[in-house]
Amino acid sequence: MTTALITGATAGIGAAFARRLAGDGHNIVLVARDEGRLRDQAAELHDAHGVEVEVISADLATDEGIAAVEERLAERRHPVDLLVNNAGFGNKGEFLQVALEDELRMLKVHCEAVLRLTSAAVRGMRDRGRGGVVNVASVAAFVPRGTYGASKAWVVQFTQGVAHDLAGSGVRLMALCPGFVRTEFHQRAGMGTDNIPGWMWLDAGKLVEAAMKDLARGRTVSIPDPRYKALMGVAKLAPRGLLGGATSRTGRKYGPK
Structure with missing residues (x-):
């Protein structure tokens, strides 16, 4: 039986991945900070789907937290076949309104943790000739949205580069770029969402369903909704200055997740 490891697993997109993959018969490794929520979620998944569920309580904004997950990914006796790097957060406020330490913490979670965990996972996957990594990004990657978008x-870019380097190895990598998803993401950051039109919101379960299909197709970038695919097509043609104004009106601080 294969094993999937999911970071940021206790809510939103991460929890949706856990439910989908457990339902498909994968054993699951859940990673998040809240050990109580992890254990409750593990029991629910085990009872509902009869799979084995491990938990790792780790803060990926710390070296110790990243190292704990790296150690699990490096295990050869119980290998991880699919890694979902989903952990992430937003900061409320425009540049210079957000404390520098919070911006650096974001880079630690969004960039360093993704780099280190992907590296730890794909070494064994390449040796076995199979495996997959889904790195959860955002459509904010394609428009001016400050540190979050950057x-x-x-x-x-990292995911596409590694996918190119590992082409033919049996290891698939994909950057998942959702728009606004109904999760705890904005609430945790203290962000209001009243200015976001209803049609822009996505369902986490449907998002994961589309993402898994794109991974199976071998896509390296997935924008899993026709509405956002159309918006990103327009964004490629629009002047950068216009995009900057548009993103400020929807709220830089309300970056999609």
């Missing part, structure tokens, strides 16, 4: 743009 970190997600890094995730997209």
